[in-house]
Amino acid sequence: MADDKDGREKQAADEDRRQRERDVEAELERGDEPEPPIDPDEVDEFEAALEPLTFPATGREIVAAVGTRELESGTRVYAVADLLPDADIEAFDAPETVRERIRRPAVATAMKRVVEAAATLENEEFGRSQHEAFERTFRALSDIDELDDEEGVEAIADWAVDRIAEKETVPGSRDLRRQAAKYCRKHGYEVRNDEWLGV
Secondary structure: OOOOHHHHHHHHHHHHHHHHHHHHHHHHHOOOOOOOOHHHHHHHHHHHHHOOOOOOHHHHHHHHHHHHOEOOHHHHHEEEEOHHHHOOOEEEHHHHHHHHOOHHHHHHHHHHHHHHHHHHHOOOOOOOOHHHHHHHHHHHHOOOOOOOHHHHHHHHHHHHHHHHHHHOOOOOOOHHHHHHHHHHHHHOOOOOOOOOOOO
16 A cells, blocks of 8 residues: 555544444453443442341331432442342342342343232232242353343343233242243243253
């Protein structure tokens, strides 16, 4: 290429184009990364803010006390009210159980949606073992590196909330796991029988 004004402009334009391509590629790669958890130091500070509460405490009591407090995950800022259900049907035994829930925002948001949907039902129980199975299912989905953890968790939470609205009952944990396994297979991740999602 000639070392003149046109040649230099072409080189500069080519370099700009290559840089834009590298930026787009880097952004796409970052888009596949799982959401970073809430910073542990920030969670420690949040846990200290829970000390005035008496445990066990319901999600509603915690949201009323510290719901506007903000927590940062590295990519987003969440209010505590975005992560915990404003409902009385779920109680947290201790500040540590609240801490564990909010540490993973995608899972916390999914559980919030399901618990709040279940709370709209009359005489419906969302028992502790069923509740733990739901959370474990969302965590298992979130842990699969080959999937976008937020998309998978959100899709299964959507399914559960829709089922609650349609059938007026909380789906069983096996049904939730089965639906999560279908989602995984549809997106190219084969679920083994010895995995939690392998119903």
